[in-house]
Amino acid sequence: MIKEGKTSYPKEKIRILFLENISDVAVKNFRHQGYVQVDKISKALTEEQLIEEIKNVHILGIRSKTQVTKNILNAAKKLQAIGCFCIGVNQVDLRAATQNGVVVFNAPYSNTRSVAELVIGASIMLIRRIPDKNKAAHEGIWMKEAKGSYELRGKTLGIIGYGNIGSQVSVLAEGLGMKVLFYDVETKLPLGNAEDAKSLKKLLGLADVVTLHVPETVQTKNLINKTNLHHFKKGAILINYARGEVVDLVALRKAILEGFIGGAAVDVFPWEPEKNGDRFQTPLQDCPNVILTPHIGGSTEEAQQNIGEDVSVKLFNYLEKGITFGSHTVPALALPPQEGSHRILHIHNNVPGVLSEINTRLSRYNINILAQYLKTNEEIGYVVLDVDKKLSSQALHLLKEVKATIKVRMLY
Numbered sequence: 001m002i003k004e005g006k007t008s009y010p011k012e013k014i015r016i017l018f019l020e021n022i023s024d025v026a027v028k029n030f031r032h033q034g035y036v037q038v039d040k041i042s043k044a045l046t047e048e049q050l051i052e053e054i055k056n057v058h059i060l061g062i063r064s065k066t067q068v069t070k071n072i073l074n075a076a077k078k079l080q081a082i083g084c085f086c087i088g089v090n091q092v093d094l095r096a097a098t099q100n101g102v103v104v105f106n107a108p109y110s111n112t113r114s115v116a117e118l119v120i121g122a123s124i125m126l127i128r129r130i131p132d133k134n135k136a137a138h139e140g141i142w143m144k145e146a147k148g149s150y151e152l153r154g155k156t157l158g159i160i161g162y163g164n165i166g167s168q169v170s171v172l173a174e175g176l177g178m179k180v181l182f183y184d185v186e187t188k189l190p191l192g193n194a195e196d197a198k199s200l201k202k203l204l205g206l207a208d209v210v211t212l213h214v215p216e217t218v219q220t221k222n223l224i225n226k227t228n229l230h231h232f233k234k235g236a237i238l239i240n241y242a243r244g245e246v247v248d249l250v251a252l253r254k255a256i257l258e259g260f261i262g263g264a265a266v267d268v269f270p271w272e273p274e275k276n277g278d279r280f281q282t283p284l285q286d287c288p289n290v291i292l293t294p295h296i297g298g299s300t301e302e303a304q305q306n307i308g309e310d311v312s313v314k315l316f317n318y319l320e321k322g323i324t325f326g327s328h329t330v331p332a333l334a335l336p337p338q339e340g341s342h343r344i345l346h347i348h349n350n351v352p353g354v355l356s357e358i359n360t361r362l363s364r365y366n367i368n369i370l371a372q373y374l375k376t377n378e379e380i381g382y383v384v385l386d387v388d389k390k391l392s393s394q395a396l397h398l399l400k401e402v403k404a405t406i407k408v409r410m411l412y
Helices: 024-032 047-056 070-075 094-099 112-127 130-138 164-175 200-206 249-257 301-321 354-364 389-400
Strands: 015-018 037-040 059-062 081-084 103-105 156-160 179-183 209-212 237-240 263-266 290-292 341-349 369-376 380-388 405-410
Touching (some): 024 037, 059 301, 081 301, 094 103, 112 130, 112 164, 112 237, 156 200, 164 179, 354 380, 389 405
Parallel strands (some): 059 081, 209 237
Antiparallel strands (some): 341 405
């Protein structure tokens, strides 16, 4: 639960907008702290709709479908922060957010367990060829046979991307008696008895089950393509709960129908419907031993509650304390409270001389700085100043006049 804080800006005037049916945990957290203008919309908004809605919004909460573009950010004159209630931030134009001094948070770890469990569950279902037997039973056909049905114990799991989710899958798989190989472009410390395969080709040739846990980048687009599919061990299973563009689905369909790939579980797709009930198509429909799910890898009650708690705490800490740990835009700062002072947040373009100008302007008017913190990234700098209470209003006015200023806020 969020701890109670304070802000000089009246809480009843701060507007918070949550889209895409974000967990009620986030809504309750803010209302519990006295924020009364908390609006929740169950769906994503178009760019045009969000430009209209966001004009008076201070905090925006989204999930994966809402695209926060440069046009939206330029229209959001009062926006302080965006909370992505999911593991990714690729739906936000981070460069534009940085240039506008908008802090962007997400919850990179909150649904790790949910995804990892589903990977293991899908592995068991596919290696036993349960999808085919289930389909037959629904059609009134009795298919009781052991041929082509195996245990996971003793098999090799190949994990591509050994980050938060990949490493959690590794631990669960070892608990089931699997041998674990992983491949990552960065050097990673193995957990348990997992081994670094050193190359993608080697992993694909040895793994009975291959699971993907990589981000969507230029390098990972169609990572599993016609060429790499030929490197797979014959009869191996492919699981993609990562990103839709990582697998060439047409090539995968061909490999499955030819009997080279033994099955697949896919939860993410290059194109996904806007809302529940919309028509959905993929080349993998009607393929044998294939599990298709509608992007639900992290969709459990526990994960949504954890995400709601995690992101709302980060948003609240920035709004109330100026803490930016976990931000993808503004440099990360965490600072203790300073007694007998008012705190001002100053976000500026990272150019030489800004801190000197800030100090010169304040000293010219004998404004005492009780504490000061600065951190920069390539584009912007973030300064937190604790100044004398009696002169804080004057200090705020002077800081707004600093040439490279993007955004200034009196915190308390």
